[in-house]
Amino acid sequence: MGRIKAEYIWIDGHKPTAKLRSKTKIIDGPVKTVNDLPIWGFDGSSTMQAEGSDSDCELMPVYFTPDPIRGGDNLLVMCEVNNADGTPHVSNTRAQLRKVAEKYKDEESWFGIEQEYTFFQGRNPLGWPEGGYPAPQGPFYCGVGADEVYGREIVEEHMEACMKAGLMLSGINAEVMPGQWEFQVGPLGPLDVADELWLARWLLYRIGEDYGVNATLHPKPVKGDWNGAGAHTNFSTKSMREDGGIKVIIAACEKLQKAHKRHMGVYGAHNEERLTGLHETCSIHEFRYAVSDRGASIRIPMATDKAGKGYLEDRRPSANMDPYQVCTAIVATVCGNSDSVVEDETEMVSETVS
Numbered sequence: 199m200g201r202i203k204a205e206y207i208w209i210d211g212h213k214p215t216a217k218l219r220s221k222t223k224i225i226d227g228p229v230k231t232v233n234d235l236p237i238w239g240f241d242g243s244s245t246m247q248a249e250g251s252d253s254d255c256e257l258m259p260v261y262f263t264p265d266p267i268r269g270g271d272n273l274l275v276m277c278e279v280n281n282a283d284g285t286p287h288v289s290n291t292r293a294q295l296r297k298v299a300e301k302y303k304d305e306e307s308w309f310g311i312e313q314e315y316t317f318f319q320g321r322n323p324l325g326w327p328e329g330g331y332p333a334p335q336g337p338f339y340c341g342v343g344a345d346e347v348y349g350r351e352i353v354e355e356h357m358e359a360c361m362k363a364g365l366m367l368s369g370i371n372a373e374v375m376p377g378q379w380e381f382q383v384g385p386l387g388p389l390d391v392a393d394e395l396w397l398a399r400w401l402l403y404r405i406g407e408d409y410g411v412n413a414t415l416h417p418k419p420v421k422g423d424w425n426g427a428g429a430h431t432n433f434s435t436k437s438m439r440e441d442g443g444i445k446v447i448i449a450a451c452e453k454l455q456k457a458h459k460r461h462m463g464v465y466g467a468h469n470e471e472r473l474t475g476l477h478e479t480c481s482i483h484e485f486r487y488a489v490s491d492r493g494a495s496i497r498i499p500m501a502t503d504k505a506g507k508g509y510l511e512d513r514r515p516s517a518n519m520d521p522y523q524v525c526t527a528i529v530a531t532v533c534g535n536s537d538s539v540v541e542d543e544t545e546m547v548s549e550t551v552s
Contacts, residue, residue: 200226202224202227202229202270203223203265203268203273204222204223204235204272204273204274205220205221205268205274205275206220206222206257206259206277207275207400208220208240208276208277209279209292210245210246211246211247211287211288211289213246214468215415215466218396218400218403219240220400221240223238227271228271229262232261235275236259238277239256240254240255240257241254242255242279242287247287247289252282255280255281255282256279256282256284258277260292261275261390261393262275262276264362265363266363267401267404267405274363274401276393278290278292291520291523292393294522294526295389295523298525298530299387299389299525305437306387307388307433307434307525307528307529307533308387308509309385309387309388309392309525309528310384310431311383311395311432311521312380312428313381313398313399313415314378314427314429315379315517316375316377316378316413316427317348317349317352317406317413318412319410319412323377323378324377324411326377334423335375335424338376338378339371340372347376348377352405353379356402356405357370357381359401360381363397363401365398366383366385367398368382368384368385370382375419375424378419378425378427381402383398385432388525388529391525392522392525399415415427415517416468417468417472417516417517417518418471425478426471426472426473426479426517427472428479428513428515429515429517429518430511430512430513430515431524431528433511433512433528433532434447435532438509440507441506442506443506444498444506447502447508447509450532451496451498453531453532454485454496454531454532455485455495457527461514461527461528464519464520464523464524464526465514465516465519465524465527466516466518466519467516469515473516479493480494480513490503492513495514496514497511497513512524
């Protein structure tokens, strides 16, 4: 096969919202399993993950896909960050999800995540007039036409790249605010959906470079009467998907209600700017679940209610959430037995609801 390029991708230690980093390693192919990929390192003092006096961090490959940008046999490699001694770094939220996913693997959890994002060109959302505002929201959601949709060529290229990489992308659509879009990943298990969402984000940023456009995941990119950006997280377990599963779903909603404040601590920074009770959200300070209600914290889809089984949609996570943390929180709360602080969630630390 010869030599190939492997793009090692990891999550940094930036606060309050982690960022993606990557660099290229040229290795001998072929790569058939993740064990064929060498462990690598990086300067953690440049990524807010170490002090300059002791800066080496370890990149441990955990997931890889074909690289749709470079093509050929080149790869995208998702990595966990470890300390120099091989133990998980404090910023390594995937390690916690690994433990929780293994503990509750018999529940057969499935996730589908709806990733909203907003294109910016310079200081303005893509397609917005310089220093001004477009027409009010209304015609842009799932719109068509050059006066209603901006950035479709980037979105199409991103969708094609995700499919070439073998990611489980399940759809795209233009969102309510002009310049805002969404893609969906899943249904997949907790580790796979989180790995693939991070890789899909990386591809979005990388393709945006070619157009001079950046995608932001800020939950409220434009203040005022404009929709925010979320990452609605659809979730089910095997028992929810079986006959009579609606009772399991209701019980899950009750557990999520008791853990609301704890979850909001890991559902994304600046989320209070989005969860106001307006623009299809429930206030960050309350919790409601209901059938077919996009103003609820948890929406039970109409089809789920009619069938008496299916899934729930957690509408609280913000667009900039870490899917490793969100999946950890949901699985631990819903599948755990304790009504108090779930032991699996002891590492769920971030900003708390004010």
